[in-house]
Amino acid sequence: MPVPKDIVRVSDTAWEIPVSHKAGMLVPARIFATKTLLAAFDDGVFDQITNVATLPGIVGHACCMPDGHWGYGFPIGGLAAMDPDHGVISPGGIGFDINCGMRLCLTNLTYGEVLPRLRTLVDRVAGRVPAGVGAEGTVRLSRDDFREAVEQGARWAVKRGFGWKEDLERTEEEGCLRGADASRVSEKAVDRGYRQIGTLGSGNHYLEIQVARAENVFDPETAGAFGIVLPDQVVVMFHCGSRGFGHQVATDYLRVFLAAMRGKYGILVPDRELACAPFRSPEGQDYFAAMKCAVNMSFANRQVILHRIREVFSEVFGKDPKDLGMRQVYDVSHNTAKIERHVFEGKPRELLVHRKGATRAFGPGMPGLPDIYRKTGQPVILGGSMETGSYLLAGVDTGDRAFFTTAHGSGRAMSRTAARKRYRGRQLQEQLEQRGIYVRTASWSGLAEEAGPAYKNVDDVVSATERAGLSRRVVRLLPIGNVKG
Template structure:
């Protein structure tokens, strides 16, 4: 796709006007540098394809960390009218409700630094990780169905965490319309032993400290102070969610044909939201969303246990959940469309909800400042906590970026890592790394990712989020 098809319409916002089969324009949020990168990939073309789908409202959006994805671009956001619109697995992704939780520990870097090695080794022992990992909490079918229905609430009920955790999870850790009856036997089989497991690839546990505070008021509201120790958990619905997505794709391709939906790309298979096929996907997808909420809650419990082992009673048991966000999800939310409040099915794929101050879905404790937005970077540089804005609510259905995004293929990263000791390089920067697989160390090395700061800058430039704090990693665990 030609780069000059996108015209700047505001600071950090580019528009590809609606033409041909497009029902709405495509809007790309990016700096000059990032928009060039985006066109080198085919994310803008994918955003244009999404703009052709029935019932799309406003615009097909792509956040600053956009890159190629299955059907929708990663970084894609699209909202659909519940009566006229569609739901698409390509708009959610394979790792349904991949997301991030941030917790704080009541200690400063100086208090923790002498025990970081013991801490990361403990996390490595207590949180199963790696490719094809089972070894989590084993569930029989009845209990798995409870997980799919109740999400993080199931975990808290079982003693994994506290009710206070639930207040600080997007949707309070549960989507109410999950339907385990719509989940296939293969997904049920894959879900049996993966609750409480991290997985592999770009999933991680990271201990960091607050390196810089940009917004003292919001930081104080979130309980984040300069030098404070934080823990970030990044993972999703594991094999269960992959299978739910996989099972849905042939059904959705057939549904698109059945309902006369012309698809510019086979990967945009979809069904009308109100159709039996659409309802079936929504029920199964929401079950996977709940699976992921439960997964992160159980992992958070293992993190607490590890802190308790390493730091003892008071400090170890006082890990507080700042917030947990979903990155890959479709759900119903109310948004203003032409001045009128409408219920829409918002797809966010590699994008984060970023609701502003005053929104009723923001936890009470944060309502005066807005929703925390968690943006992980790579394991060698930094991650950010941002806050949602009114502008995001008006322009992007309350959405912003979700991370840095890869700059290098896995093979290119492995070639670049050849002959180097990445663990030692990170140690020289005072970052400890434990990983199950030497290969994942190479594939996930810091240079394999774009600089998350450029993505955050793009969000700030366009006004769809404000920076609150920057976190610098000190110990990281990869699958």
């Protein structure tokens, strides 16, 4: 589907599809993108974001970020804020991988210091953080322990010795979304997840050793506040989610909502993946409490993975992780729905904000940010492809135009099948190694699917978010070692 004819350019980087575009639209759809990115959007984005605009209780705009692409129900890069009293909650606005997100950890090591031990680091991390189909974690716990873990999130992990207390304040929601209720979660979800804490997953999930080169530091002051202070400083970034547990929670409630939506609540949606229920209904509240468990499972998962990374660096360099400066910068979620306070139409309001493949990006001074980031705005971790690099961004004051939300990655541009036809995993690994990026993978064809050209240009996406006033660039991070799930 080409760009809709009735789309209106609102600014250099914002486009609006009016409510007249499709029957049932309650608000306009707004797409943040440059003209070039807009033209490259795949078929589904325009149809899906205008479908989102029909959901009961949506306020403002149904928004799509510059890395948007076809998803299920919502496009990836989709954002919808609902009136919690009159609106719906939709698992399709969060995604199957609930609280899929990014975490970034510092070191005080430079590229020169890490390079001689890069292979050892990557190999050992790959051994310590299981990845790929059916991988089990190294944390053994009973189903009851797991239920406790998913109610407490990263707090549970830190309490068990996986990480530092300060990691929590450097995590969105301090690593625990309150109100998680494990009694709202099925046994099947527990079965799928209780052995998976500490695992990476597969697909586009990865763990990367990266370097911050001086020429890629766009704002030295903010970079300094985020802990990036050395030339060629090495950092570790990873991307993963709530694993089988979150996937099952989403699957279970999609079924519940599909059954209740039409008959019980009289809601009609243009796509079954937009199955939803009123937020205040029993079904809506059950899902919200279960979804929070999945959010917390993911925070616990990333907390344990961080701990494993610290263990490996500590062994390889023979130093305590604290002496290696392995502080966490931040942990961001890009698949959630949360109750947040926003100023909307001049008044402070509580809103249910769905973000699917979209990252919260609070501006300076906003409540919910730890003191250390009050002046800078929220650190936003945006993952690019394993070849092209990733970004550390900061939230900005003007983010209110999209409920303080920005992009989450570079966004896929090529299907997995097409990438697999075009690239070979082993060959790609060799080519990357020649370019100074050492890659370990759980799956050769999985590696081929993640080839750099399968993604949009991350620089274009990030630059679009900056021009659109959603976030600003702080540091670009280049990969040197990668564990691909």
